[in-house]
Each structure stands twice: as structure tokens, then as C-alpha cells.
Amino acid sequence: MLLNFRVANHRSIREEQELQLHPAYDTDRPRGTDWAAVPVVGLFGANAAGKSNLVGALEYMASMVLNSHRDAEPGDGLTRSVFRLDAAASDEPSWYVVDLLLDGVRYTYGFSIDDERVLDEWLYSYPLGKKRKIFERPDGEVQPGDSQAKRELELVENITEPNVLFLTMAARSKQEDFRPVYDWFATGLRFAEGRTRMPLGVPTGPNRDAAALLALLRSADLGIEEYGIERQVMDEEALHRMFGGPLLQQELARLEASGPRELSRPWIGHRGRSGVVRMELHEESAGTRALLAQAPRFLAVLRQGGTFIVDEIDSSLHPLLTTQLIGLFQDPETNPRAAQLIFTSHDASLLGRADGEDILKRDQVWFVEKDRYGETRLIALSEFKPRTGENHERRYLGGSYGGVPFIDESFTKALAARGDEHGETA
Structure with a gap:
């Protein structure tokens, strides 16, 4: 502590x-x-x-x-x-x-x-x-x-x-x-990690806080009902679906050197009219991906103790x-x-x-x-x-404690002058 x-x-x-x-x-x-x-x-x-x-x-x-x-x-x-x-x-x-x-x-x-x-x-x-x-x-x-x-x-x-x-x-x-x-x-x-977004296709181990993470996702009012990880064999066809360009070539070279391998791929289950629909991370909003990247770190610190700096x-x-x-x-x-x-x-x-x-x-x-x-x-x-x-x-x-930016009138005047300049040249 x-x-x-x-x-x-x-x-x-x-x-x-x-x-x-x-x-x-x-x-x-x-x-x-x-x-x-x-x-x-x-x-x-x-x-x-x-x-x-x-x-x-x-x-x-x-x-x-x-x-x-x-x-x-x-x-x-x-x-x-x-x-x-x-x-x-x-x-x-x-x-x-x-x-x-x-x-x-x-x-x-x-x-x-x-x-x-x-x-x-x-x-x-x-x-x-x-x-x-x-x-x-x-x-x-x-x-x-x-x-x-x-x-x-x-x-x-x-x-x-x-x-x-x-x-x-x-x-x-x-x-x-x-x-x-x-x-x-x-x-x-x-x-x-600053502004982390969970990359697609990165191997992930078993999530020890899966139940707590699911409760957090549900409470965030994102329409999320389920969360899980499925194992997928990353053959050449799967890599073509996930990657393109130079990144694809890198992955294919690795695949050729090591043979097929398994990746753990997270999925999100959203509430729909006909039930829960599974979606992959690339289909989620940036905010949901950020939550999925950050929340496990918070939960791990709560479980293990320590000091977490964000x-x-x-x-x-x-x-x-x-x-x-x-x-x-x-x-x-x-x-x-x-x-x-x-x-x-x-x-x-x-x-x-x-x-x-x-x-x-x-x-x-x-x-x-x-x-x-x-x-x-x-x-x-x-x-x-x-x-x-x-x-x-x-x-x-209101400025009682300090720590807030002070923007004087010169900022407003500079913007107004710039606008007038563009108006005259338009």
C-alpha cells in the first residue's frame, strides 16, 4: 500500500x-x-x-x-x-x-x-x-x-x-x-497501458475474473448479455479473414514456420429481438473495446491487491x-x-x-x-x-480550487480575426 x-x-x-x-x-x-x-x-x-x-x-x-x-x-x-x-x-x-x-x-x-x-x-x-x-x-x-x-x-x-x-x-x-x-x-x-484497445487475434489466457467482468459489462448498459472466449485454429483461411496487406504476410510466414496454432478469441453476446447474438470485437464500438481492455486489469488488482496507476x-x-x-x-x-x-x-x-x-x-x-x-x-x-x-x-x-485552464479574451479575438480573414478571401 x-x-x-x-x-x-x-x-x-x-x-x-x-x-x-x-x-x-x-x-x-x-x-x-x-x-x-x-x-x-x-x-x-x-x-x-x-x-x-x-x-x-x-x-x-x-x-x-x-x-x-x-x-x-x-x-x-x-x-x-x-x-x-x-x-x-x-x-x-x-x-x-x-x-x-x-x-x-x-x-x-x-x-x-x-x-x-x-x-x-x-x-x-x-x-x-x-x-x-x-x-x-x-x-x-x-x-x-x-x-x-x-x-x-x-x-x-x-x-x-x-x-x-x-x-x-x-x-x-x-x-x-x-x-x-x-x-x-x-x-x-x-x-x-494508455488508451489500450485489445488487438484482434492476440492470444489470451483464461480469464480468472470472467464472472465479475460479465457483471460489469451488463451493468454498463451496453446491451451486453454474455461474454466468452472461443478457441480457433488459425489456419491460412482464418488469417485471410482477419488480416490484410503486410500484416497478413507476416502472419502467413509465422504460420508456415510453426504450423497451425490456436488463438483465444473473445466474443460478445448482445441482446436482440430473437435472443442473444454473438459478435466479434472488431464489430464493437471503441468504447466497448476499451472497456474490455481496461476492466480485466482493474479486476485483477482488486483480486490480488496492489496500487494501480491510470x-x-x-x-x-x-x-x-x-x-x-x-x-x-x-x-x-x-x-x-x-x-x-x-x-x-x-x-x-x-x-x-x-x-x-x-x-x-x-x-x-x-x-x-x-x-x-x-x-x-x-x-x-x-x-x-x-x-x-x-x-x-x-x-x-468555478475556479475555487485552481487546476482549471484560464482562457483570456485574446483567444476569442484570435479566432474571430481568423474567421474574418477567411470571410474576406472567400
């Missing part, structure tokens, strides 16, 4: 920004839960405010933890994206910190880097609430905690390049105290369906493993109410905006001391 994320000097983020997930209002906790962090966070703001950059910063941190030993060649330095609108930023470090709750134990892990190397790195745990140093790496020199086998960590340090994270090497060297945080980045933190959750899904997906994370019956959903959106309707309750609680909403110097700022709704039952959607659109 993610409790906190902090980042500085990453793309449009200049100064330290903090995404705090600790509950701010006990009365807003989902009923019947004592979760240490909120299950849902929505990030709202204008285009180019920096929402995706915040998501990208966490994704960059995860990539460093999992791949720094593969991506960084000895002596090649590090690839990072600093704030570009201040020349001094390129000479300053970028840093990333997470606070996590894993199996009842809190961990704090972070690192700072420049273009050449890891400047600082640290990992602490808090068993029984008391701070325990697992390691520190000030100025690149590893200092193990008292509970660590110093000789073993010295061996790990000897094979850790200056541009590689020590956590990565220690966890992969089977140092047990390092595994929980590494494993969270490896399997507990997930990122949705950039632009409203890019393909209808607001009512997005509302329903958010609700699954708010309910301990559908979210028994305290999974988390963090998403960005432009859809102000998600700040409203559904069935008489707030879709997002007061401590689950953050606004992202840029100041006059192009620096991203992160602001919690709770900083505005909102009252219970307050119309957050209306106040947001």
Missing part, C-alpha cells in the same frame, strides 16, 4: 511535490475499513499542468528500481528528465521517495541522482513503529544498518556501479530485508462506468485486499455525487496546476477545508 510519494526536479516538477495518501477525515473512510491509506486518489487539472508528469515520476522510479542494473552501462551516467525552464535545475539532483505499508510494516525508500551517478539512497523500516535503518548510501558509500550482515552487503556494494541502485543489487542478491520494497515495485505497483482514466470510458470502477475500490466487499487506484482525469463530473454519495471523498482529490514559471504544483482538496456535502464539482469548475 502506498502511503506517500515525493518527487523533485522531474520534468515540470521543480520543487518538492508530495502526494499524501493518509486519510484526512475519519468520517470519510469507506464503511467498515481501517485502511492506513485512501483506496482511491483522483488528480485533476488542465492540459499540460503536469498530471502525467507526476505519474511518470513514479513510473521512472519503478523503472530505476527494476532495471538500473540493466539499463546503466559502467561510466555512462544516468538518463533523467530535469526541469527545463530553469537553467540551474540541470546542476541539481532529482530525487524520489515512497512510503509504503507492506504486510503491516512501514518502509521508507528513496534516492537522489544527477546525470552521472546515484548521489544518495536510503531504506528504513518501522517494525512496531520504531525506525530501523536497513541501509544508507550518502555520497555513494553504503552504510548498512546494525541488523544487516555487513560482509554480505560489502560484496553487493563491490558489484554495484555508481549509476546503479543498491536496492536493486541487494534484492537480486537475495538479501531478505530488501525484498519487500523491491517486490512492491515489481508486482505491487502497476501502470495501465493516466487519463476518462480517455476511453464513459463517466458512469468510471464511477462504477472507482466504487469497486471504495467497498471492502469488492476490495478485500485494500487495493489502490490512482488516476488522472479532466472529467469534473467525478467530483460530483452518485446515488447520493460523493464519488471521491474529500481526502481523495488533488489538483494539479502550473504557476507563472511553468512549475507544477500539487494541491489537496483537503487544504481548502471543504465541508461535508459541499458541491466540489461546481466549485472546481
Whole structure:
């Protein structure tokens, strides 16, 4: 479970920004839960405010933890994206910190880097609430905690390049105290693929959430009554029906090399006058295909636990369906493993109410905006001391919280002038 994320000097983020997930209002906790962090966070703001950059910063941190030993060649330095609108930023470090709750134990892990190397790195745990140093790496020199086998960590340090994270090497060297945080980045933190559409003919395994997916499809009011997967032998005739042009030639070449193979092909059963009619995915709307691509990921996180990051959750899904997906994370019956959903959106309707309750609680909403110097700022709704039952959607659109685009009269005048110009030349 993610409790906190902090980042500085990453793309449009200049100064330290903090995404705090600790509950701010006990009365807003989902009923019947004592979760240490909120299950849902929505990030709202204008285009180019920096929402995706915040998501990208966490994704960059995860990539460093999992791949720094593969991506960084000895002596090649590090690839990072600093704030570009201040020349001094390129000479300053970028840093990333997470606070996590894993199996009842809190961990704090972070690192700072420049273009050449890891400047600082640290990992602490808090068993029984008391701070325990697992390691520190000030100025690149590893200092193990008292509970660590110093000789073993010295061996790990000897094979850790200056541009590689020590956590990565220690966890992969089977140092047990390092595994929980590494494993969270490896399997507990997930990122949705942007604007995914399920490609036709891609092999798919058995869907462990088939019943839940069918219930979601039915509730989405798409006229869907059934959903299933059938296995089809992909011989040359089947490939001709599915593909054309260069793609067909590629598939035929593969078929010739490997012989006939089976593909799992999803189908959708729609309600019709004479009963249920099966249709293939290419016959469905873009919205239905997007739902079929995205929903299994949501359901898998709910089943397994973890933190799911979705950039632009409203890019393909209808607001009512997005509302329903958010609700699954708010309910301990559908979210028994305290999974988390963090998403960005432009859809102000998600700040409203559904069935008489707030879709997002007061401590689950953050606004992202840029100041006059192009620096991203992160602001919690709770900083505005909102009252219970307050119309957050209306106040947001009215500019009370920031994070909305300001379009001055010059924009309207420019469009009008362009129209007059075309009118005169017509």
C-alpha cells in the first residue's frame, strides 16, 4: 500500500511535490475499513499542468528500481528528465521517495541522482513503529544498518556501479530485508497501458475474473448479455479473414514456420429481438473495446491487491462506468485486499455525487496546476477545508480550487480575426 510519494526536479516538477495518501477525515473512510491509506486518489487539472508528469515520476522510479542494473552501462551516467525552464535545475539532483505499508510494516525508500551517478539512497523500516535503518548510501558509500550482515552487503556494494541502485543489487542478491520494497515495485505497483484497445487475434489466457467482468459489462448498459472466449485454429483461411496487406504476410510466414496454432478469441453476446447474438470485437464500438481492455486489469488488482496507476482514466470510458470502477475500490466487499487506484482525469463530473454519495471523498482529490514559471504544483482538496456535502464539482469548475485552464479574451479575438480573414478571401 502506498502511503506517500515525493518527487523533485522531474520534468515540470521543480520543487518538492508530495502526494499524501493518509486519510484526512475519519468520517470519510469507506464503511467498515481501517485502511492506513485512501483506496482511491483522483488528480485533476488542465492540459499540460503536469498530471502525467507526476505519474511518470513514479513510473521512472519503478523503472530505476527494476532495471538500473540493466539499463546503466559502467561510466555512462544516468538518463533523467530535469526541469527545463530553469537553467540551474540541470546542476541539481532529482530525487524520489515512497512510503509504503507492506504486510503491516512501514518502509521508507528513496534516492537522489544527477546525470552521472546515484548521489544518495536510503531504506528504513518501522517494525512496531520504531525506525530501523536497513541501509544508507550518502555520497555513494553504503552504510548498512546494525541488523544487516555487513560482509554480505560489502560484496553487493563491490558489484554495484555508481549509476546503479543498491536496492536493486541487494534484492537480486537475495538479501531478505530488501525484498519487500523491491517486490512492491515489481508486482505491487502497476501502470495501465494508455488508451489500450485489445488487438484482434492476440492470444489470451483464461480469464480468472470472467464472472465479475460479465457483471460489469451488463451493468454498463451496453446491451451486453454474455461474454466468452472461443478457441480457433488459425489456419491460412482464418488469417485471410482477419488480416490484410503486410500484416497478413507476416502472419502467413509465422504460420508456415510453426504450423497451425490456436488463438483465444473473445466474443460478445448482445441482446436482440430473437435472443442473444454473438459478435466479434472488431464489430464493437471503441468504447466497448476499451472497456474490455481496461476492466480485466482493474479486476485483477482488486483480486490480488496492489496500487494501480491510470493516466487519463476518462480517455476511453464513459463517466458512469468510471464511477462504477472507482466504487469497486471504495467497498471492502469488492476490495478485500485494500487495493489502490490512482488516476488522472479532466472529467469534473467525478467530483460530483452518485446515488447520493460523493464519488471521491474529500481526502481523495488533488489538483494539479502550473504557476507563472511553468512549475507544477500539487494541491489537496483537503487544504481548502471543504465541508461535508459541499458541491466540489461546481466549485472546481468555478475556479475555487485552481487546476482549471484560464482562457483570456485574446483567444476569442484570435479566432474571430481568423474567421474574418477567411470571410474576406472567400
